[in-house]
Amino acid sequence: MKCRRCGKQAEIELRSHHTAFCRDCFKLYFLRQVKRAIKEQHMFSPRERILVAVSGGKDSLTLWHILLELGYNASGLFVDLKIGGFSEHAREKVEKFAQKRDAKLIIVDLEKEGIPIPKVVKKTGKEPCAICGQVKRYFFNRIAYEQKFHILATGHNLDDETSRLLANLLRWQMSYLVDQGPVLPPAYRLVKKVKPLYRLTEYEIAAYAFINNIDYFAGKCPFSKGATFLRYKHYINQIEYEFPGTKLDFYQGFLKKMKPFLTPFQREETTSSQVCPRCGYPTLAPLCGICRLKEEIEKAG
């Protein structure tokens, strides 16, 4: 297979675009996709301070790498979940990444916060992925807000977005669907969230990370076994295999044809300025999820 752009031996085959690229031309294609996402979705300007939520995996480290390469003012935030045999390895990769590039890294230690994930799961019996997601989202926003970042960027890719869209559509989860998209606007004490890699698949990101020698953590979270989001990704990949290009069409179609109709609901649901009396961050409940969790853990001893 030859590179469509320069005719050299191709390395990266993009079935959805009926094309293939050599590594140099693929880098150009990849950067163009990221720049297009930032521009078309009005994500941020070069003057704004960006906080990148990093897990140590290929997606978030690739995102941080690209934003630094493009000259953005991008710092990293790592939430140490304290999952033994997993978190320490991920943290090491993130610290090395930041050190090598002389980039600012902020770390939130859940042990110090009193809610390390294994303890929370053991004491409350809650579903690990749901609780982990909730805790991470809370600290991503809180740190971004307190340290005066304009933007919170995450490494969500096209596979993450389409599998989530499929799951939400199958259950008609309207309250989740209104929030789905590459940009979530700012609200009271909520920092604007963006997903600059939303146009790119996991395959493209893995290829980019490989050819750019991004040393990422590829370990498996011991709590993620049988996680439903992995099943939806698998189903989406099967559809993509039979009908290349479906993923991008599915997501772009949602953004263009359905999302505009959801906006009125979104406004209705996010105008509340109700805040948690303990931490001061937005919640619709008497206490926010994280303060409730802390209280539960304290009671359980």
Added chain:
Amino acid sequence: MIQVRFFPENKEIKLEGPLTVKQLFRKLNLLPQTALVIRNGKILTSDLTLKNGDEVEIRIITSRG
């Protein structure tokens, strides 16, 4: 034999060559574009052929949470 090493599991298997990358995916029950196949530091497209004596790495790329 073709030596196939899985990353990050570090598991190794041997397969009889020649095999195209496409055939390798089918043999391993993997969907195309759910893994990178790497030989001598280069990513291989599905039409390329692996010969006996080749050493390849398979990087499964699905995020694991």
